[in-house]
Amino acid sequence: MRKLVAIAGIVMAGAVSAQDVPCGGSFAQFKADMAAEAVAGGHDPDLTRRFFDGIQHSPSVLKADRRQGIFQDPFITFSRKLISQSRLDKGRQMGRSYASVFDRIQSEYGIAPGVLLAFWAFETDYGSFQGDFNTANALVTLAHDCRRPEIFRPQVFSALSLYGQGDFDPDTTTGAWAGEIGMVQMLPKDILENGVDGDGDGRVTLKTSPADALLSGAKMLSHLGWRPGEPWLQEVILPDGFEWSKAGLQTTHTVAEWEQMGVRARQGVLDDGRLASSILLPQGRGGPSFLAYPNFSVYFEWNQSFTYVLTAAYFGTRLEGAPVYDAGNPAQGLSGDQMKALQTKLQSMGYDVGKIDGILGAGTRAAVRDVQVKLGLPADAWPTADLLNRL
Known part of the structure; x- marks a missing residue:
């Protein structure tokens, strides 16, 4: 299954400031300015020229960035779409097939097999579909786009560094629309910092080596603060x-x-x-x-x-052996348009709900809980048509 991205897990640290090269404007000029900035930052001029020369603007990347409707689904619907019996069976099979890798992950990082197996399943269906977007085009397009340049600009320079190491080809490397690469979909900066040669062949190849991909993902989770041996x-x-x-x-x-x-x-x-x-x-x-x-x-x-x-x-x-959750009998939620109407109303009341996107995110949940308290309703942060009508 195609990777479902909400721009998660993107580590925004980086030496290059989003203010150095303005976003937007001529794409050709943007590339030239990025290349000049890379050289000024210490990258080899000839290598930098070869990296940027063939990069093209990708409208399909921008279209994918703006189309994430599945995140409007409530948890029960969403989880049932993603978790099938075949995916569960395949996960258990892969756990057995790569038991030595998962044993090493548990020993070195204290992360249970189920954690990495779940990411492997959701990101690329255990490596079967890793995305067919040209990664260099995707990263530079998203850095040029003015929605989140501060996220993607450092990733361009990290991809350039991987190119210098022989671990990235701007012409042929492909992955998800947001620039992630490999079986567990990692961004270039994360690969530079957390890439692990798990199979001992002297290379970090996240697209073809399950051992490299899983150990690199585990190292990244550890780097992000995973507490060894604890539940989640x-x-x-x-x-x-x-x-x-x-x-x-x-x-x-x-x-x-x-x-x-x-x-x-x-x-x-x-x-x-x-x-x-x-x-x-x-x-x-x-x-x-x-x-x-x-x-x-x-x-x-x-x-x-x-x-x-x-x-x-x-x-x-x-x-890891837990049963199917008890879905209970939740109250009917809101449609996407109703959620947008609720967000608009909450925003007019002074609440910070972020973008009006029809998605029940953290800001909207917090606002709903506060309003429920004020109205004397059970404050469970779950918006219903009754709440919307009251507002």
């Missing part, structure tokens, strides 16, 4: 009378404190009582409930969509 997500059962406003990533309690409030694991027991954690209700009080441990926050360094992150984290637990 667990389905829970909430007690009658639970105070719904306590749900959400904005509220944390220790596991022991949640237990004192009556929270219980749906399967097995909750983890270390000292761990900070949050209750997640992706579709409000009528839907599934999860406890998010500290490692859950690392997922947002990979992808910024709450729905994608929760689905990837949950699929990781399924691959």
Whole structure:
């Protein structure tokens, strides 16, 4: 399946400032200015010229960037689309086939196999489709575009560095529309910093070597703050009378404190009582409930969509043996147009909901929770037609 991107996990650090070369304007002039900046930054002039010479503007990349409608789906719908029995079976098979790689990952980074298997599944269907966009064209097009130049500009220079090392070809390297490469889809800067030669052939080849791709992904998760040997997500059962406003990533309690409030694991027991954690209700009080441990926050360094992150984290637990979640009976949510109307109304009330895009993101959830409190409604951050009508 095609990779689903919300520009997640893009590490925005880099030596090159987005102010150095203005975005927009003539693409040819932009390329020339980027090349000059690269040389001024220490890159070889001849190599830089060869890198930039063939790069072309890609309208298809911009079209893909602006078309991410699946992220409007609520968690239950979204997760059921992505998690099939065949994908689950294939994940377990791949876990067995590459058991030695996953053993090494667990030993060196303390990351359970299910975590990387879930990313491998969702990003490229275990390597079967890694994207067919020319990566150099994609990165320079997105750096030229004025929506997020500060994200993509450093990636162009990192790709140039990989080219200098012989690990990138601007003419033939392909991947996702946002510039990610390989089986677990990593950006050039992340490859430079976290690439691992897992199969011992002296090269880091993320497109053809599962060992290289999985170990590089594990190193990146570790670099982003993964806490070795700790859980990331667990389905829970909430007690009658639970105070719904306590749900959400904005509220944390220790596991022991949640237990004192009556929270219980749906399967097995909750983890270390000292761990900070949050209750997640992706579709409000009528839907599934999860406890998010500290490692859950690392997922947002990979992808910024709450729905994608929760689905990837949950699929990781399924691959580790967790049961299918209890979907419950959540209240009917809003359509995309209704969500946009709600966001517009909330924005007019002074709430920061970000872009009016019909997606229930963190800002919209926080605003909904606050409005529910003010209206005396159960504050579960799940917007319904009744809430929209009241506003």
